[in-house]
Amino acid sequence: MLNQLRKEIDTSIATFLTQIKKEYRLHLINPILYESILEFSLRPGKRIRPLLLLLSYLGYAPLNKKPNRAVYNASTCIEFLHNFMLIHDDIIDRSDLRRGKPTMHRVLRKTIPCVDQDKLGIDLAIIAGDIVYALAIDAFLSINEEPRRKEQALKYFIQTAAFTAMGEFIDTVQGVNQLKNIREKDVFLNYSLKTARYTFDCPLVTGAILSGARKSEIRKLSQFGLLIGQAFQIQDDIIGLFETEKKIGKSILSDLDEKKKTLLIVHAARTLKGKKYSTFLKIFNKPKKTLKDLETIKTLLIEARSLNYAFMAVKSRIKEADKILRSLSMHTSYRTLIGESLFTLFQQSQHVAEKNGLTIKIS
Numbered sequence: 001m002l003n004q005l006r007k008e009i010d011t012s013i014a015t016f017l018t019q020i021k022k023e024y025r026l027h028l029i030n031p032i033l034y035e036s037i038l039e040f041s042l043r044p045g046k047r048i049r050p051l052l053l054l055l056s057y058l059g060y061a062p063l064n065k066k067p068n069r070a071v072y073n074a075s076t077c078i079e080f081l082h083n084f085m086l087i088h089d090d091i092i093d094r095s096d097l098r099r100g101k102p103t104m105h106r107v108l109r110k111t112i113p114c115v116d117q118d119k120l121g122i123d124l125a126i127i128a129g130d131i132v133y134a135l136a137i138d139a140f141l142s143i144n145e146e147p148r149r150k151e152q153a154l155k156y157f158i159q160t161a162a163f164t165a166m167g168e169f170i171d172t173v174q175g176v177n178q179l180k181n182i183r184e185k186d187v188f189l190n191y192s193l194k195t196a197r198y199t200f201d202c203p204l205v206t207g208a209i210l211s212g213a214r215k216s217e218i219r220k221l222s223q224f225g226l227l228i229g230q231a232f233q234i235q236d237d238i239i240g241l242f243e244t245e246k247k248i249g250k251s252i253l254s255d256l257d258e259k260k261k262t263l264l265i266v267h268a269a270r271t272l273k274g275k276k277y278s279t280f281l282k283i284f285n286k287p288k289k290t291l292k293d294l295e296t297i298k299t300l301l302i303e304a305r306s307l308n309y310a311f312m313a314v315k316s317r318i319k320e321a322d323k324i325l326r327s328l329s330m331h332t333s334y335r336t337l338i339g340e341s342l343f344t345l346f347q348q349s350q351h352v353a354e355k356n357g358l359t360i361k362i363s
Contacts, residue, residue: 002341005054009047012072013079016139017041026131036107037128037135041083043099048341049082049203050075055338056207056221059330074143074210077157078203080136085164085198087129091122092172093258104128133161145210153209160202167194174261179269179284182261188230191263195236196229200342208330217329224324228342231317234310235349237262241298242307242352256289256297263313268306276300302356311353318346 017038021027026034053075054067089095090103097103108128109121140157143150170190174182204221213221240255241264255262265284272280280300283293301307325339 002051002337005051006047008067008072009050009054009075009079010042012050012069013041013076015069016073016076016135016142020135020138030111032108032111033124033128033131036104037132040087040098040104040107041080041132043101045079045099046345047079048345049078049199051203051341052200052338053078053203053207055334055341056204056213056330057211058207059328059334059338060208060211060213060217063331068144070142070144074140075203075207077136077140078198078206080132080139081157081161081198081202084129084133084136084161085168087125087132089168091125091129092168093254095254136161143210146212149210149212153206156209157202157206160198163193164198167192167197170194171260175259177261179259179261179265179281182266184263184266187261187263187266191230191233192226195233196226199225199232200229201225204338213330220324220328224321224328227317227321227324231314231321232345234263234314234317235346237264238307238310238314238352239348241294241301242356243348253289253291253294256284256294257287259284264301264306264310267309268301268304271304271306272300276303307356308358311349311358314346314349318343 021034026037054071057071057075058065058067086098087104090098091105095103096106103125105118105121105125107121108124109117111120111124114120137154137158140154145153167190170186171194174186174190201222202225204225205218208218208221237255237260240260240262241252243252268280269277269284279296283289283297286293289297322339322343325335328335
């Protein structure tokens, strides 16, 4: 069923973008503008956000209610919000790859020959990202539900965009702040705002609101989403350093070059002593790292037990999230599907743990 829902979501994204072509006439403004948004939006992905919105919506709807095309179209709003965030995030991070292909600003730098191609790409990608955010709101409005619920869900959706931007703000400030000034609670605030809210909390809560779930259920779903989101971001930070470039779809040195103050890094900075700490800090503060630097950092993270600490943080959050999921009063079949779609995301953690000799059962 999950695969079928993903296919329906992909169809809805393509259908919606065809409709947008007619309504907004983006291709007449400039063919590259429409084609780049189309190509970026249709790149293969897990579609976890629209999937969660659908599952939550159906989980609290009457059992005989089947999703119509409008519901599928509306579920894509969260995918467009995601794409908007990715486009702007890649500009801030100066990333060249996204989902194994050039980032939006790298694509758009070729729009027209000019003196500064890189600046052109960045400027046009910011504009394209803004358009994609507008499309996210447009997609949301296609759902046919009770107006009060729709308004409440839309407000939550818009608040999520704001909270995610706040997370990006914090992340950018932390990027230039000294490592010694960053505390673990700062890291988790960033995780909650930048990842957990819009990837897990928002789709689950939005779907439940639209379906008329009780406030107590919505609170539980929000807490569930935040726990899963924090665990997911910790895993993302782990694989960003310990997996291959092919697996992560971007440069293996990008997180290190960006000096990301992750749970791994903050834990190591407060745990390592003496020469090991000096070596760690010297490499971390280098503007450009080498593959040898990466290997040294990975060794130090293992020796400081920071990798183990991060895995335990993932495990404890998954355990707590599973407890909350089991307590929800949504239809059992959809609750099971939510669990299946989310807990399998952490198989990669298990793989990295085993590859590095850690005997930890993640989930």
